[in-house]
Amino acid sequence: MADLLALGIAEPFPRGVLPYLVGGLLVGLGVVIIYLATGIAAGASTFLESTLSYVSGVERFNRHTYVQSRDWRVVFTLGIVAGAAVWGFALAPDPGAWTTDVQPWRLLGGGVLVGIGTRLGKGCTSGHGVCGVGSLSNTSLANVATFLAFAIGTAQLVGALGVSP
């Protein structure tokens, strides 16, 4: 605790731990349901490329693995949207639409980099962070350590420059 205070952290979990833990276990459970039924370790970012194959002739997006998986990836994504909606509009303590205050340029610019980086790096927080780490894959552990370090550095820098939110 003294160490945490020395870092300037008054309270490490201002929102409590429970929502995070329950949410994390459910995220894992969602992956496990699909995995046990189909043998597929589902990631969220391949959807970005496989969905492009519906409208683009670019060779990379029309690889067999993408074209063959693009339909269920759309279903998976719709499931994610629906599951979040169930919480946000029905089960949450304060049901209703929630919108972010983070500025559009951050969402758009950051989103472009997320799109490039996750596809170049072969996965995102779910593919590498959950499925890959759960597989004890060295590739995934290296990727996660890299994106975590650079995300922390970037967010601290953006914050230090006075950009908020």
Add this chain to the structure above:
Amino acid sequence: MPVVFVGGLVFGLGLAISGMARPEVVLDFLQFEDFGLLFVMGGAAVVTGIAFFVATTFLDRAPLTGDAYTRRLKEFDSNVVVGGVIFGVGWGVSGICPGAAYASLGIGNVPILWAIAGMFVGAYAQGVLRGRLAG
């Protein structure tokens, strides 16, 4: 397909409950103001890890596809690191990653369409560029 939808449903429910669908919560983690995200990633990875271990060790084939259970292993190359750097910077700027972005739309966060549009643009750009470099 229904099972993929149900899996996605539970996955999205978890992302919404955990706050990952809110960029502010992720940015609070990255700025060391709330360490809860560690429990999300950790909890999910542990559940997944147990299932992967049990399935690859004791179970034979997935009932719906007949596929053998395998771990998620990808080949390591420099792209894994370069991609991780670019993704990390993008995540640090926006506070949102792909799965959480879809979930964010589900909780009614319409502005997240900026991020989702950006992700498609980025995914498209790298696909085109890598095709040109390879060809």
